Amino acid sequence: PFQLGPKISNWDEQRAVWLHNHPGANMTAAGKPKVLLVTGSQPKQCVNPMGNFQLLKAMKNKVDYCRLHDIEVYYNLAHLDLAMNSFWAKLPLLRKMMLTHPDVEWIWWMDSDALFTDMTYEVPFENFDNYNMILNGRDDDVYNKKSWLGLNAGIFLVRNCQWTLDLIDVWAPMGPKGQVRYGFGKVLAEALSDRPEYESDDQSALVYLLNKDRERWGSKVMLETAVGLHGYWVMLVERYEELMAKGKPGAGGGEYRWPFVTHFVGCKPCGKGGDESYAVDRCLKHMERAFNFADNQILELYGFQHDSLSTEAVHRVRPESSDPLELMDQLKLKPKV
Numbered sequence: 500p501f502q503l504g505p506k507i508s509n510w511d512e513q514r515a516v517w518l519h520n521h522p523g524a525n526m527t528a529a530g531k532p533k534v535l536l537v538t539g540s541q542p543k544q545c546v547n548p549m550g551n552f553q554l555l556k557a558m559k560n561k562v563d564y565c566r567l568h569d570i571e572v573y574y575n576l577a578h579l580d581l582a583m584n585s586f587w588a589k590l591p592l593l594r595k596m597m598l599t600h601p602d603v604e605w606i607w608w609m610d611s612d613a614l615f616t617d618m619t620y621e622v623p624f625e626n627f628d629n630y631n632m633i634l635n636g637r638d639d640d641v642y643n644k645k646s647w648l649g650l651n652a653g654i655f656l657v658r659n660c661q662w663t664l665d666l667i668d669v670w671a672p673m674g675p676k677g678q679v680r681y682g683f684g685k686v687l688a689e690a691l692s693d694r695p696e697y698e699s700d701d702q703s704a705l706v707y708l709l710n711k712d713r714e715r716w717g718s719k720v721m722l723e724t725a726v727g728l729h730g731y732w733v734m735l736v737e738r739y740e741e742l743m744a745k746g747k748p749g750a751g752g753g754e755y756r757w758p759f760v761t762h763f764v765g766c767k768p769c770g771k772g773g774d775e776s777y778a779v780d781r782c783l784k785h786m787e788r789a790f791n792f793a794d795n796q797i798l799e800l801y802g803f804q805h806d807s808l809s810t811e812a813v814h815r816v817r818p819e820s821s822d823p824l825e826l827m828d829q830l831k832l833k834p835k836v
């Protein structure tokens with residue numbers, strides 16, 4: 500069967516030896532576990548030129564968030580395994596990242612079409628001690644309803660450990676393009692309650708694996724909604740002005756909580772038409788709004804704001820100061836020190 504590389508079964512031991520020889524390498528300066536955010540896009544430029552611009556803005560958004568929270572970023576443009584194109588491209592990439600960066604404790608996969616929209620929010624990694632994978636999702640939808648929409652595989656955290664390698668070892672063989680991908684598409688359509696029959700996708704395959712062996716996989720996968728690793732854009736993008744008026748970033752729960760992530764599921768402004776669920780114009784309009792909503796939080800540091808969420812134009816919100824450092828204490832979001 501398909502394999503991404505030679506079988507590794509003692510990664511935890513290999514990594515422990517490496518960490519023993521590199522004490523402290525897996526911690527940030529603030530003493531938190533080291534996190535690597537991994538994202539990317541297809542090797543060729545987008546069919547729609549606006550798609551390229553959108554990818555650039557989505558990358559800037561991630562760089563901004565990660566700089567503020569001491570997270571490293573890897574942006575991939577290569578197909579590391581030709582059989583694993585499109586959404587399957589993340590699996591060879593994640594395996595490679597884990598094995599090449601033993602210092603990293605957590606790998607954070609984030610789709611190119613997802614934006615951070617609360618720049619202050621910090622993921623509570625300290626709550627995940629008993630888990631190796633964290634996704635936005637619900638137990639009931641995954642295990643009882645067996646719905647392929649019970650979790651979102653566009654954004655997730657995985658621990659750099661043997662368990663994750665083992666998961667990728669059983670996950671990836673459902674993805675190679677061609678006959679295999681079509682074959683598993685049928686398996687998934689049969690096993691899951693609401694999935695049409697088309698070639699296999701990584702998200703359905705994960706739901707399938709969780710149901711197939713809940714003890715082995717499910718016990719280490721935290722499905723939750725509180726962090727907001729994924730937020731469905733349709734529910735969020737019309738509310739940004741209201742959230743700006745009545746809420747603030749980092750305010751925790753509540754009706755006016757700013758969404759941590761806005762994910763443009765079903766939008767394909769980069770690729771060709773086909774199975775687009777939403778009109779490209781609608782997607783691009785709201786991607787710009789989401790970007791500017793987040794960008795305002797960054798620009799605030801520098802004394803600027805967008806004129807509105809629909810324009811790239813900015814204006815000054817405070818005069819330049821001859822005592823710039825004093826001003827820093829009053830900022831909501833402080834530059835990383």
Ligand code: UDP
Pocket residue numbers: 538539540541542575584585586588589609610611612653764765766767
């Ligand atoms: N992706 C990639 N290389 C590709 C195709 C996709 O790195 O050739 C990444 C990209 O980040 C994308 C994610 O995989 O957001 C999921 O792919 P999908 O086709 O579902 O795109 P989406 O609908 O998320 O834009």
Ligand code: MN
Pocket residue numbers: 610611612613653762763764765
């Ligand atoms: Mn996506």
